[in-house]
Amino acid sequence: MNRPPPAVLSTPGFPHYGLAWSPFHSNRVALASSANYGLVGNGRLHLVSVGPGPGGVPGLSIDKFYETQDGLYDVAWSEIHENQLVSASGDGSLKLWDVMINDLPIRAWHEHTREVFSVDWSNINKDQFVSSSWDGTVKLWTPDRPRSMTTIHAHQSCVYQAAFSPHQPDLIATCSTDGTVKIFDLRAPAYTPSGPTNNNFTAPLTAAALTVPASGTEVLSLDWNKYRPFVLASAGVDKAIKVWDCRMVKLGPEAAQNPAVGGACETQLMGHELAVRKIQWSPHRADMIASAGYDMTCRVYVLNIPSSVVRV
Incomplete structure (x- = not known):
């Protein structure tokens, strides 16, 4: 049985730290990415669609992306709003995005004093x-x-x-x-x-x-x-x-x-x-x-x- 080749999506300069499937749309994926493997530089939140490509083979395409001032380490989709998701950043901030809005987050929080490494909805x-x-x-x-x-002081070191x-x-x-x-x-x-x-x-x-x-x-x-x-x-x-x-x-x-x-x-x-x-x-x-x-x-x-x- 010949299987089709896997779909591949390349985002040069922005390796990925986190991936999340939409709980509302089976063909929508979000990628949390960081320049220079998250060591230094900015980040991107990519919105990706999964759909049929040439010859009916599944393909991946970037619908849009958001630039951030620091690298992104994780992303989670909202469970109550199909167009919203939250990202976790290396500068200690969290941002709430709406995919219907092109440039800026609709809300931002900055209470953590170091990198935010995970977010879960x-x-x-x-x-x-x-x-x-x-x-x-x-x-x-x-x-x-x-x-x-x-706020929970969960551990004495990195969580x-x-x-x-x-x-x-x-x-x-x-x-x-x-x-x-x-x-x-x-x-x-x-x-x-x-x-x-x-x-x-x-x-x-x-x-x-x-x-x-x-x-x-x-x-x-x-x-x-x-x-x-x-x-x-x-x-x-x-x-x-x-x-x-x-x-x-x-x-x-x-x-x-x-x-x-x-x-x-x-x-x-x-x-x-x-x-x-x-x-x-x-x-x-x-x-x-x-x-x-x-x-x-x-x-x-x-x-x-x-x-x-x-x-x-």
């Missing part, structure tokens, strides 16, 4: 998104407010990613250079916004509901399983992908000192020769996960999960 509380930064904080936002709703649980709207998972994965519960009284503005902006909150000692080195990426609540995967510099069940309590001296420490490693997946930069569970299967590494390979793993555990 909640698919349950659809008016909220979360950002994580190298300044060690995670911030909760809504497009209608001029300031963040809540590479923060992601909402797809099952529990008030749970956020984070990963960091400190080798841990943490889960924060926004239902805790400390995280409840007390007014129209963020009164905790100058006094970040720190209490994690659970801390998973995921690695002896940096954890660069995480993702929640879409079908198994409280199960997530982490990956990073140790070249391993680890699947955690956060309902399992860790026993031993570490747990005795800190009862919020937990998580049992179900599976460890090896194969990458260098650090794993990104992982993502399949939205269609509970036992499939994909990864991308600094060894310039992408890999797909199928886990051996008992059928009694998988509820699809």
